[in-house]
Amino acid sequence: MKKLFMLMTMLAGIATAAPAPVTQAAPAEQQRQLIALLTAATPPAEKALACKRLAVCGTRDAVPALAPLLADPQLASWARIALEAIPDAAAADALRDSLGKLPAPLLVGAINSLGVLRDAKSVPALVEKLAAADAGVASAAAEALGHIGGEAVAKALTPLLTAAPAPVRPSVAYGCTLCAEQFLAAGRHAAAAELYDAVRQANVSKQRTIEATRGLVLARQSAGIPLLLELLRSPDAKLYRLGLRVARELPGSDVTKALLAEFGRAAPDRQSYLLQALADRGDAAVLPTALAAAKAGTPELRLVAISVLERLGNAAALPVLLAVAAEEDADLSQAAKLALTRLTGADVDAAVVAMLKDPDAKTRRLALDLLARRHIADAVPALLKAAQDADAQVRLASLKALGNLAGVPELPALLALLVKLQTPEELQAAESAVTALCNRSAQPAAAKIVIVKAVYGALPEGPSVDVTRKVATRVKRGALAVEASNGAFGDPAGGKVKSLRIDYTVNGQARNQTVAENETLTFVASSVPPACLDAVLAALPQAPTGPQLALLNILRSLGGPRALEAVRAAATDADAAIQDTAVRALCDWSSPEALPDLARLAQSSPNPTFKILALRGYLRLAVQQGGPAAQQVALLKDALALAGRSEEKKLVLAALGTLPTADALVLVGAQLGNADLKEEASLAAVTIAAKLPSPRPALVAEVMAQVLKATANEQLARRAKALGGK
């Protein structure tokens, strides 16, 4: 109740500058105070809000203080707020008593309230008001009576459908409709129909006729079908539209049957709407009609029919939808394909799987497309067979579908298939399928992630925005990856290529990552189930060369120490193709465990291409793994020593430029004398010097002086001078 008291206090505060005090007394005491406000010479604002408060806590004791306010033009509506809310007959009594005393505008309010309260005792008094000279009063009485309902009301209102003055008749009709509605809800269909029909026959507005007609059809139930059909055939737009509405409301299979027959007779431009209405009934009896309409008819009707099949169809709809999907009309074809994807039911899935046995390869290919779209996991055994189909396209599509649908239990069978494949296309497809299967089965490693800093923009020096809170909240909600996009973070650097850099910890270990715009940054690596790796490693020894290459690529994707060991062994294979693939897999390895292998290859491989690839892989891992800056600088120092060409050395310098440490500055400074590298070294040196966390004026001045000598870039020279270079 605390809030209640607080609010009451607030209400009083709004009312006046110096409100009467409101205590947090017991309800009875509150009421006593509020009643005192109503009866004292307090400003109307306070009385008004006292009424609102009495609506919450008032009892019959408050009614005598509220009743006089019904005659106050300013406070009558406030008083009725309380009187409608107080659950005591005394409130209705007060409203009823006021009927003989109030002037017309306020009288309407009291009558309305009695209607809201559905006060049966007021029927005689309200019937009397039907004859009021003021049309507003009579109209209010008619509608209030309609809300109260009952035999007496029906009897009083019906004659007025013809006898009431024209301005009152719409409300009389509405009152009759309200009354009839209550009869209908009580199961008194005949009484309801009689009243609805009386309104329908009266000279009232079109809208009142429409309401009564709707009610009449519903009240007549099946006997209302002829009237419903009459509406659907009407040249009058409003009546026709009512027919479409009631066609959805009137229940019964006989109604559906009649509507289906009407569909056959309807003009083409009405068939589409009627078919929609039929579908909204949810009756499967519409399906044959929809099937026929999907095959032939106006394009608009066919589109509606396809949507009906999508919603209500079953396996029987497949042939028709498949045929439409193959048509040249893009709208129809697209709609049919969507319907084929969304059509629900196990029988539909089974029928699609059965299509894989169709003698026509085109049908089998379509089935494969649908299997993938519908995610039919039960189709995997059939897909394993289809992967050996006579038709090459079917084989390729089957392998692709297996990548989407197969699970770890099916992996051995898929690998057994892979090791027998020979064509590059199928090997590629199988490799992709196995990789996809394993990746889908991967589970994110359990880890506590804390976002330290997240920045999105034209990094490192262009416009950017701090998105730490956004990223942190997403991670708090359970997200393990974040997309670097303007959609997620806005566009802080219009027209420029942006990136997202996040500093974070995983289980207390500091990390950072930077990804380009529209890429996804994943915080924790997912771990592939051991069963996946076991199956792939088991397949490797027996595999011929071609499949073995595919398996090595798969191992590269899976990663981890055991996979690395197998790839490392293959890198020394006597078969040149296997060795080549294995070395390239090492060079593309995604985790730092491969750094020693890459350093060794970069240093001593007899193959110059391998040396370059290995060095680039080393450099990538050194930057990618994050960790303390000092550790990264140490790795980059090694990389610089391993680099034989200027191209790679420039890459190392660029990476060093992102690490603001004194050691990095020294390393970079040492390259300023190299004619091929001096500009890249100058840029890195200036960038580092500008961001050094602790001042090293002597070192910076020395290196900047070297920059001034080395660079031909005026902008860099200006920055070097600004940093103390002379």
Place this chain on the structure above:
Amino acid sequence: MTNKPEQSTNLLRPAPLTRRGFLQTAAKAGALLAFPQIVHASVLGKNGATAPSERIVLGAIGIGNRGSYVLSCFLAEKDVQFVAICDVKATRRQAVKQTADTKYGNQDCAMYRDLRELLAREDLDAVLIATGPNWHTMASITAAKAGKDVYCEKPCSKNIAQSLALADTFRRTGGVFQAGTQRRSLPNFEFAVQLARQGRLGKLQSLYAHPGGLGTHMSGWAPAEPEPPKEEADWDLYLGPAAWRPYNNGTMRSAFGFEKGGGLTGGGCLEWGSHCVDLCQWANDADATAPVEYEPVGKELHARYANGVNLVLRNDGWLPLGSCPVRFEGETGWVETGDDGDILTSSPSLLAGKRAKIPGYPANFHVRNFLDCVRSRGQTRANADAACQAHIACHAANIALFLDRKVRFDPVKNEFIGDEQANRLRSEALREPWRM
């Protein structure tokens, strides 16, 4: 001031269904739609034009900032003919007329101060209602009783009784109603709802809505100020069904918040809950019901559906997914999305089939869905029944917050169980002569 133009006989004819109309929102009651689809120009007819006799004739009531935007979505539809504006403020009437007349190259847009006069026009098929929340139910019901279809901004009702009256009236009159909860027609929200409803998250456990403020709210009786001429600003019509109080310029300018929630309750829970609670209702396939228990817990409001699914209204501000975020959790997965269009899921595999996101939260798809249903007479995405239940959930939550205790609700009888105090807050009397 008020124009009374000649009545047109340009009634909406049962125009043939166009491929455009069908493809754009595939008006299918209760179905999740294919959306958005590309349509070849060849199926639209000449420049996609619609013959005047087949256009939907539209009027608008209460057009300020939000209303102007939604109206622009209507004006962009080639099968709409906008003919009349009603607003209690002259400046707003004139601004809308200028927009419409400029678009059509004529001076035909009629202006009204009293919505009853606008609704008396026989030529109008539908109205856009974007008044302050004080008027939403009353104007919608008045329009329906005049035979007009209605697109109404949210929140659509001030209390539970108004929510029910709204649904009852549109059922009774056969009118088409679309609540301005346009997120029901946006792909990211639809996708998230599909995941929940199709069981791809496992058995649904909890739904999270972020109304962005759960405080209760009331507009009061501000000091009297000199009242402007009615032609300039009609205070009596501004108050409409709200209890009388003297003219106050500040109150009149705060139309967006005036009487929102009906006085004793309201605020953020209604303002944003009518969107995000509505989306949770949709995800739980609960368009025909509402939660049965509501309880304030710390900064949150916890509710529970009869099917055991929990609904949590959070009060911790927007997530980085933009405004109006929702999260649906099942036994095996979760999905979360918001107004920036991004979708987060517990597993990347759940994102299969995700469509391109649409930036912002435009209303044009929702408007198109309404127009298609005006023709087909099918149920809109945010029809009166669905809007009714979503608003009931918001009002019941507000009542629990206001009373600062647990309440139990019977969604069949539409009453709080054994709780006289809560039941008193289900409705509020309207100022004469207005009635539902």
